Amino acid sequence: MGKQKATGENLILKKMKLKGNSRRNFVRNGTLTGIGIGIAGSVTPDLISGSLKNIDIPAILGGDKVRTKGWPDWPQWNPATDEERVIEVLRSGIWSRRHTVTEFENKWAELIGARRCLTTVNGTNALICAVKNLDIGAGDEVITSPFTFIATPLSILQNGAIPVFADIDPSTEQIDPDKIEEKITSRTKAIIPVHIHGLPADMDRIMAIAKKHNLLIVEDACQAWLAEIDHKKAGTFGNAGCFSFQNSKHCPMGEGGAIVSDDEEYMDRCYSYHNFGGLKIAGSKMRLAEYQAAIGLAQLKRLEEQTNTRNENADYLRSQLQKIPGIIPHRLYPKVTKAAYHSFPLRYKKEEFKGLPREEFIKALNAEGIPCGSGYRAGLNTAPYIKDAFDSKNYRKMYSSEELDFDNYVAINQCPANDKYCNEENVKFTQKMFLGTKSDMDDIVRAIEKIYNNAGKLVSKL
Numbered sequence: 001m002g003k004q005k006a007t008g009e010n011l012i013l014k015k016m017k018l019k020g021n022s023r024r025n026f027v028r029n030g031t032l033t034g035i036g037i038g039i040a041g042s043v044t045p046d047l048i049s050g051s052l053k054n055i056d057i058p059a060i061l062g063g064d065k066v067r068t069k070g071w072p073d074w075p076q077w078n079p080a081t082d083e084e085r086v087i088e089v090l091r092s093g094i095w096s097r098r099h100t101v102t103e104f105e106n107k108w109a110e111l112i113g114a115r116r117c118l119t120t121v122n123g124t125n126a127l128i129c130a131v132k133n134l135d136i137g138a139g140d141e142v143i144t145s146p147f148t149f150i151a152t153p154l155s156i157l158q159n160g161a162i163p164v165f166a167d168i169d170p171s172t173e174q175i176d177p178d179k180i181e182e183k184i185t186s187r188t189k190a191i192i193p194v195h196i197h198g199l200p201a202d203m204d205r206i207m208a209i210a211k212k213h214n215l216l217i218v219e220d221a222c223q224a225w226l227a228e229i230d231h232k233k234a235g236t237f238g239n240a241g242c243f244s245f246q247n248s249k250h251c252p253m254g255e256g257g258a259i260v261s262d263d264e265e266y267m268d269r270c271y272s273y274h275n276f277g278g279l280k281i282a283g284s285k286m287r288l289a290e291y292q293a294a295i296g297l298a299q300l301k302r303l304e305e306q307t308n309t310r311n312e313n314a315d316y317l318r319s320q321l322q323k324i325p326g327i328i329p330h331r332l333y334p335k336v337t338k339a340a341y342h343s344f345p346l347r348y349k350k351e352e353f354k355g356l357p358r359e360e361f362i363k364a365l366n367a368e369g370i371p372c373g374s375g376y377r378a379g380l381n382t383a384p385y386i387k388d389a390f391d392s393k394n395y396r397k398m399y400s401s402e403e404l405d406f407d408n409y410v411a412i413n414q415c416p417a418n419d420k421y422c423n424e425e426n427v428k429f430t431q432k433m434f435l436g437t438k439s440d441m442d443d444i445v446r447a448i449e450k451i452y453n454n455a456g457k458l459v460s461k462l
């Protein structure tokens, strides 16, 4: 590969020398001086065969794409190794919770390093069950991150408690421990840190805060399968950790979730709750099905290897992107020994791209064959679903009208760092792009470099 690229560069240099160009001029004209991604890395067979012009023009303006091949599919499934167990379950006629679910739970507990695991219908209900069985409810405040999926605050509202939002550190995109401390009141009962995108939150600081203020911790690890802080898995730091196995997730089974904990009594309670409550408690029904567990068992065979591949590629991409002005890859909190990389986020600074708006940057990257998006929208911390809960009969019975004053709620739950991150800066690449090779990562770098080089042209065409 390297040899091919060098050969390509030499061919082009030969052509240019004939036209009186030197190597120095070529490098100066064709690349970002000093960012370390030389034009040699951008040489493709197209260039060698002579269409020099087109590859330098952004694809969105009619040039050739940096990448024409696709990306890995998701979810992944190998009929030869994955179907036998699922078919066995189907043919047994036992589709409701039995030994396949138990087998998956035992394996997940072992993999995560927790004493117990209970599966549930999905991650949302894992969170609801975990919160409920820690006796978090009416009158309690639960601090969480505004940069998450709506299921996190819903698990607080579904239990009759009040979500309180602590702003994020945009460099890690995780909840900022300093902001957590500012939000603690006499009503604070728990914190739900979210390891968003599988990039672990600072659990050292969060656990210290919890200890100091006697708070419970439910980790939303729904995107953090096998992520680690100092070799200890995300989801095993707090009183409970919750996971999702929904279709887009890294151990997909269509729908599914899990709670892990070392507290046997608590897990017995959660088990009972997820299975109607057994006449003793007012439970619900949240059971995983046998065929879902069979799919999960097949997915487990590839999870560790895929996680390692994602980490290798993400580390490489982060190191390359750091060299491009205006592109700030996420920072991993220093004690992270492994991330899950459900997404690879970065901060885009349009000032360095001649003012090219983020949405146009994303469109231009997509046109180059590099899928990416702008991530979560701002406003989860003040959106109408919270008012809807506050307006409900239950909330009006549980809280005073002052406590449910929504204008006041909005005023004290502002998260300006999260707003800026979501509205202006966040760009993310999805997990399946990290299952390939370094050369796939080079395509991402090359495409961004091309947009950087042509930012002025792109802005003038808006």
Ligand SMILES: Cc1ncc(COP(=O)(O)O)c(C=O)c1O
Residues within 6 Å of the ligand: 122, 123, 124, 125, 148, 149, 151, 152, 194, 196, 220, 222, 223, 243, 244, 245, 246, 255, 256, 257
């Ligand atoms: C951070 C987070 N929490 C909770 C959930 C809920 O999981 P599920 O979709 O399995 O209900 C998700 C799912 O996307 C999530 O990303």
